[in-house]
Amino acid sequence: MRSIIFYFLAAVMLSGCHPDEATMPDFDVHTDQLAYAAGDSITFHLSGNAGAIVFYSGEPGKAYENRNRKSMPGVEKLVFQTSMQQGPVPPKPCPDSLLLLISTNLEGYDAEHINKATWTNITGRNSKWPKSLSTGFTTSDSIDISDFNKADKVNIAFRVLNKKTGLTPQRKWVIQSFSLYNYLPDSSSTPLFTTFSNTGWVQASLLNDSEPGTAENKYTGFNAWNVGTWNISAADSARNSNGIPIRTGYPVTFNPGTNVNNEDNDDWLITSSVDLKTTRPDVGVVIQNEVALRSAIYKYAFKKAGTYQVTFVATNNSLKDSKSQIKQLTLKILP
Numbered sequence: 001m002r003s004i005i006f007y008f009l010a011a012v013m014l015s016g017c018h019p020d021e022a023t024m025p026d027f028d029v030h031t032d033q034l035a036y037a038a039g040d041s042i043t044f045h046l047s048g049n050a051g052a053i054v055f056y057s058g059e060p061g062k063a064y065e066n067r068n069r070k071s072m073p074g075v076e077k078l079v080f081q082t083s084m085q086q087g088p089v090p091p092k093p094c095p096d097s098l099l100l101l102i103s104t105n106l107e108g109y110d111a112e113h114i115n116k117a118t119w120t121n122i123t124g125r126n127s128k129w130p131k132s133l134s135t136g137f138t139t140s141d142s143i144d145i146s147d148f149n150k151a152d153k154v155n156i157a158f159r160v161l162n163k164k165t166g167l168t169p170q171r172k173w174v175i176q177s178f179s180l181y182n183y184l185p186d187s188s189s190t191p192l193f194t195t196f197s198n199t200g201w202v203q204a205s206l207l208n209d210s211e212p213g214t215a216e217n218k219y220t221g222f223n224a225w226n227v228g229t230w231n232i233s234a235a236d237s238a239r240n241s242n243g244i245p246i247r248t249g250y251p252v253t254f255n256p257g258t259n260v261n262n263e264d265n266d267d268w269l270i271t272s273s274v275d276l277k278t279t280r281p282d283v284g285v286v287i288q289n290e291v292a293l294r295s296a297i298y299k300y301a302f303k304k305a306g307t308y309q310v311t312f313v314a315t316n317n318s319l320k321d322s323k324s325q326i327k328q329l330t331l332k333i334l335p
Contacts, residue, residue: 022321025050027314035332038305042331044298046288050314050325054284057300058308060188064328065309066282073149074184076192076276078156080177081137084130086258087171096171098254099123099159100143104151106273114268119157120148137176149276156180160254160267169258175269176251182279190279193271290317305335 027048036042046053056064087096099121106117122145130138148154162170180192254267287298302308308331315324 020318020320022316022318022323023049024323025314025316025325027053027312027325027327029312029327029329031329031331034330035334036302037334038303039301041299041301044300044310044312046296046298046312048314049316050288051290051317052286052315053288053298054313054315055287055298055300056282056284056311056313057302058310058331059302059304060184060186061282062284063186063282063309064284064311064313064326066186067284069279069281071275071277072182072184072279073277074146074182074189074279075144076146076149076180076182077142077144078140078178078180078193079142080140080175080179082130082140083135083137083174083176084133085135085172085174086133086169086256088168089133090131096162097160098129098171098173099161100126101157101159102145102148103155103157104148104153106155106270109270114270117155119159137174139177145276151276153273153275155273156271158254158269160265162256162262162265162267164261164263166261169260170256170262170265171254172256173254174251175254180274182276184279188279188282192274192276192278284311284313302331302333305333307332 025048027046027050029047030045031042056062056067058064082098100123101119102122103117103119107113122143125143126140128138128140145154158173158175160171160173178193182190182192184190252269254269256262256265288294310329310331312327313324314327315322
């Protein structure tokens, strides 16, 4: 038994490696040629002793050099749908209005902070508002707001101003399908908001004791409620991060009720703060892991012509260590 232990320790000492230390991969990759046509199946020949291999094609969203990128200004565009379901039909004069606003200095969702913030009116950037009363929805233009991306954060708001006329019910607006994307120069894009159900929206109304749409509305106080906090659905939490009760209704409705004598009201639907420069890192594809069966080849086809820097990251892992080797090829893809 002593000799067995002795020889085992000697083998470890002579090897010069700690048992917890990973081995640097001995890895290589090549293709049969460096130019292919779009749609061709390209065979990458793999060799070596890598335990895990990640493949970056170099296409938009899949570039190795952008794997840690989290912020980059691009062209930020928003799209939404609106429905006008009650009130005077345009072009009949009407004191009611729906405004699209943006702020770079909103600090809170109560009346004091909303009034204190500077709001830029960008309503005119959308030419596609409903022109008739309908339960159907009108899709907006793709609205460019990239002139605001130098700010650390922005809040986007819909504001409904309804006036007491005593003649007709005030306008009822319904909003849904709000999306905001950051489109980058490399043709990739990052979704900043994609649905009401998982984005941060606070709906605030200048009212006192009751919900909009009820006869006893008194538009003199200020209440606010959330319709979903970023990455937290309404079903997951009773209150948002500001302690405001979550409202689960969707789509979102500005509903003044059918009473023709409703008082003036001022309603807001406001996004949570967002940095327009936010990007998600590019990602690779795991083509081999520590437990998967090894293969000597990997096949891939590019759909579009261009020059691509293909990257393979080969890694060996131990319990306490990891070592990687990077191999890159430049491929020309012809039309």
